[in-house]
Amino acid sequence: xxxxxxxxxxxxxxxxxxxxxxxxxxxxxxxxxxxxxxxxxxxxxxxxxxxxxxxxxxxxxxxxxxxxxxxxxxxxxxxxxxxxxxxxxxxxxxxxxxxxxxxxxxxxxxxxxxxxxxxxxxxxxxxxxxxxxxxxxxxxxxxxxxxxxxxxxxxxxxxxxxxxx
Amino acid sequence: xxxxxxxxxxxxxxxxxxxxxxxxxxxxxxxxxxxxxxxxxxxxxxxxxxxxxxxxxxxxxxxxxxxxxxxxxxxxxxxxxxxxxxxxxxxxxxxxxxxxxxxxxxxxxxxxxxxxxxxxxxxxxxxxxxxxxxxxxxxxxxxxxxxxxxxxxxxxxxxxxxxxxxxxxxxxxxxxxxxxxxxxxxxxxxxxxxxxxxxxxxxxxxxxxxxxxxxxxxxxxxxxxxxxxxxxxxxxxxxxxxxxxxxxxxxxxxxxxxxxxxxxxxxxxxxxxxxxxxxxxxxxxxxxxxxxxxxxxxxxxxxxxxxxxx
Numbered sequence: 313x314x315x316x317x318x319x320x321x322x323x324x325x326x327x328x329x330x331x332x333x334x335x336x337x338x339x340x341x342x343x344x345x346x347x348x349x350x351x352x353x354x355x356x357x358x359x360x361x362x363x364x365x366x367x368x369x370x371x372x373x374x375x376x377x378x379x380x381x382x383x384x385x386x387x388x389x390x391x392x393x394x395x396x397x398x399x400x401x402x403x404x405x406x407x408x409x410x411x412x413x414x415x416x417x418x419x420x421x422x423x424x425x426x427x428x429x430x431x432x433x434x435x436x437x438x439x440x441x442x443x444x445x446x447x448x449x450x451x452x453x454x455x456x457x458x459x460x461x462x463x464x465x466x467x468x469x470x471x472x473x474x475x476x477x
Numbered sequence: 478x479x480x481x482x483x484x485x486x487x488x489x490x491x492x493x494x495x496x497x498x499x500x501x502x503x504x505x506x507x508x509x510x511x512x513x514x515x516x517x518x519x520x521x522x523x524x525x526x527x528x529x530x531x532x533x534x535x536x537x538x539x540x541x542x543x544x545x546x547x548x549x550x551x552x553x554x555x556x557x558x559x560x561x562x563x564x565x566x567x568x569x570x571x572x573x574x575x576x577x578x579x580x581x582x583x584x585x586x587x588x589x590x591x592x593x594x595x596x597x598x599x600x601x602x603x604x605x606x607x608x609x610x611x612x613x614x615x616x617x618x619x620x621x622x623x624x625x626x627x628x629x630x631x632x633x634x635x636x637x638x639x640x641x642x643x644x645x646x647x648x649x650x651x652x653x654x655x656x657x658x659x660x661x662x663x664x665x666x667x668x669x670x671x672x673x674x675x676x677x678x679x680x681x682x683x684x685x686x687x688x689x690x691x692x693x694x695x696x697x698x699x700x701x702x703x704x705x706x707x708x709x710x711x712x713x714x715x716x717x718x719x720x721x722x723x724x725x726x727x728x729x730x731x732x733x734x735x736x737x738x739x740x741x742x743x744x745x746x747x748x749x750x751x752x753x754x755x756x757x758x759x760x761x762x763x764x765x766x767x768x769x770x771x772x773x774x775x776x777x778x779x780x781x782x783x784x785x786x787x
Contacts, residue, residue: 362506365518365548365778378502379778381509415515 313425313441314347320440321392321423325354329393329419333409334362334380336398339458340427344396359384361395366408384416393419394441398456400426403437428466430454481779485597485604488613489654497655500775501623507774510547511767521550524581524781528554529571530607531587536742536766537607537616541584544773550581550781568592569599576600581781585609603780611645616776617741618651620768622659624761625696627768628737632659638684638691638732640666640724641700641749644673648741649700653679666690667722670711687722694732698739699724699750715748725751737761 321328325348332341338360349355364379395409410422425441430448448454453469481499483492492500510518526545528538538554545552557571566574568587575583582603585593590612597604608614626632637656643649643665653663663681665672672683684690691697702718712718729736738750738760746752755762 364506365510365520367520379506381506382513383509411519415513415518417514 313427313443314344314351316441317344317394317423317425318348318351321394323392325349325352325356327392328356329359329384329386329388329391330356330425331359331361331384331393331395331409331413333395333397333405334360334382336456337396340398340425340456341396343458344394344425357386359386361409361412363405363408363412366411368404368408382412384413387417388413388419389417390420392421392423394423394425396425398426398458399428399430399454400424400437400439400442401430401432403433403435406437407435427456428454484780485593485606486615486776486780487594487597487604487606489615489618489651490613492615492655494658497619497622497658500619500772500779501626503775503779504619504623504768504771507778508767508771510774511770517547517549519549520778521545521548521581521781524548524550525579526550526552526582526584526777526781527575527578527580528552528607529557529575529583529585530555531557531585531592532608534586534607536769537586540766540769541605541607541773544770544777547770548774548777550777553580568595572596572600576602582777605776605780608647610647611650612647613651613654614647614741615651616769616772617648618655619776620765620772621648621652621698621739621741622655623768623772624739624765625737627764628761629695632656632661634660634662635695636662636664636693636733637696637698638664638666638694639698639700640687640690640722642671642703642706643667643676643700644671645703645706646700649698650679652698653681657681664690664694668712668718687724687728688731691724691728691736692731694736696737696739697724697729697732698741699744701741701743702745702749704745715745719748723747723749723751724754726753726757729754729757735759739765741765 330341330345332338341358345356345358361382362380423440426439427443429439429442429445455469456466458464528541530538542552580602584605584607586607587609590610592609593604593606606615639649656663657680664684665676665681666684669685677683738754740762744750
């Protein structure tokens with residue numbers, strides 16, 4: 313994934329801005345940045361956005377009890393921004409994240425990188441970089457842990473029981 | 478997942494320690510919003526906040542107004558000058574009228590203690606107390622706690638000296654209630670006319686000598702001398718108050734090194750606080766103002782996000 317980001321954006325590492333979506337996307341963004349740093353000279357910028365304030369159901373959903381700050385501490389005007397998440401499903405989260413990023417400036421282009429694409433889109437959102445496309449039944453939760461107690465793993469959760477893969 | 482269990486914010490009384498931490502943690506995210514190039518998020522689009530102020534206020538009202546607007550809510554300000562109250566509408570009728578306009582939150586300041594509680598019992602929307610008489614000013618206490626926590630990393634076990642007209646101060650009352658929940662030592666410091674013995678009932682230390690009051694304090698919170706309330710017997714003159722209780726560099730030096738100086742504003746420079754202290758390196762006065770917007774955004778988010786109506 314890191315390789316295709318470098319190849320397709322055609323940018324030097326320090327020109328790239330990876331923005332992870334809280335909370336799952338942040339670790340993925342850090343990982344990608346490390347991988348890109350190994351391939352190329354320089355390190356990409358890494359930031360984070362919390363989309364709680366941009367949800368399209370903010371008016372009806374219960375407030376998120378754990379809302380974290382968005383952190384984009386570098387200018388993004390005219391830059392290549394890569395929005396990063398762990399799992400892509402409906403596309404609503406990505407829509408919110410794009411709105412949030414645009415409040416920090418006007419990037420030249422926004423890309424989307426996801427570790428897993430599980431389908432089930434409800435908005436016209438298409439990822440540019442995908443780690444793995446998976447087929448997951450609706451109602452099943454695909455959870456991703458990075459640097460968890462069992463290292464990196466992704467597993468399915470169906471109301472209680474889980475199945476590692 | 479635990480959600481915020483309150484529909485109204487009427488006082489620190491009634492909030493648990495966990496509730497207070499919940500508000501402070503949420504405010505962190507909102508502090509960042511006010512520092513962005515675009516200081517607006519769409520969270521409360523379509524929600525209505527009414528600021529109903531029966532007493533003058535610039536800073537609190539502006540702070541609530543900005544908080545609402547930065548969350549994309551529609552904010553209406555109603556300043557009820559004493560002249561229009563004389564048209565004779567009762568508080569009950571005013572709040573019923575406002576309720577018929579379907580607001581999500583009413584932010585209210587009133588000269589009578591308990592007025593926001595009365596309104597909260599009579600409307601379906603959320604009510605936030607922005608100061609009621611000499612009773613409580615919960616958002617001020619929350620923003621003060623937020624400011625102290627950011628500067629010191631914790632509230633736990635700090636010694637906080639609250640200096641001035643404590644008897645008339647809703648700020649002092651709300652702060653004492655909040656800080657006691659975090660195991661702070663709270664001292665009320667002032668002349669005995671303004672720090673009467675019955676205040677000891679809050680579980681605080683009373684000091685009638687400023688030197689003893691601020692000694693080894695982590696935080697010195699200076700209250701405004703409310704000249705409008707103090708005509709006559711309670712205070713002989715502002716000059717005398719300044720000489721005996723005004724916070725100057727010499728007195729501040731008795732507190733812990735680097736002690737935080739706070740003031741809820743507006744300040745009477747040269748009366749309760751000397752300019753070189755107000756503008757000093759450890760003054761948190763402007764941090765308090767910035768925290769105020771973040772705290773109020775967090776409260777609007779927590780209350781209007783789950784309006785209970787719908």
